[in-house]
Every structure is written in C-alpha cells, then in structure tokens.
Amino acid sequence: MNTDNSFSKRDRLRKNDEFLSIYRGKRFSVTSSFMYYYRYSTPSPLSVDRKIGIVISKKVSKKAVCRNRIKRIIKEFYRCNKYLLPKNIHFIVRAMPPAGRLSNREIFNDIKLFFETLSSKIHHD
DSSP, rough: OOOOOOOGGGGGGHHHHHHHHHHTTTTEESSSSSEEEEEEEEOOSSSSSEEEEEOOOOTOOOOOHHHHHHHHHHHHHHHHHGSSSSSSSEEEEEGGGGGGGOOOOHHHHHHHHHHHHHHHHHHHH
16 A cells, blocks of 8 residues: 555646647546546656546536535545556546536545546556
C-alpha cells in the first residue's frame, strides 16, 4: 500500500494541452453521471506519473457549492485510492448533469466502479 496520500500539483492535469491529448486519445468509460477519459503516459524512470483532471460545468448545477462538493469528493477518493490505479495513467473525470443530484456515497461508488473497470481493462489490453 502506498503511504503518499497527498494531492499536490503534480497529481493534477493543469495545462490545456494535457486535457486535449487525453480527449484525442479516444479512450473513455461512461456511467450515468460521469464520463471518464484516460490515456497512458510515457513511463518516467524516476516517478510514478498518475494525474487527474476534473471538469464540472454549470450544466451539472448552477450553484458553485454543488459543483465544488462534487470536486472535493472526487479529489478525496483519488487521494485515498490512487495507489489502485496503474502507474503512468492520466485521466479526466467529467460530470454529467445527473451528477448534481447524487449523494456523496453515490459519487464515491461511481468513481470506485471506474477504478475497478480501468484495472480490469489494464489486465486485458
């Protein structure tokens, strides 16, 4: 188990080019409330390179409080469970309008399902 439970700048996708390269990769998974786009990065010998980007538009909720709650839940799940992901993966979580009506537990379960799906795809690719 990994002991690094931080969520620092190096864990985030921050540049528009990084987001675009993932979108162009055309690998994605869809649930009723989220779309997950992902790609594998070039392995770096010195570090494990897992990165996450979160996209939540006003279509999900007009209230910033709701959008920020969803972001906090996603970040917390990632922070605590990033060791479950394969090394050298970059992914984007894009919330769909139904995500604004989900409870915290339902958001956690949705993201957990994606992590499990991604792990199973890694073993079959």
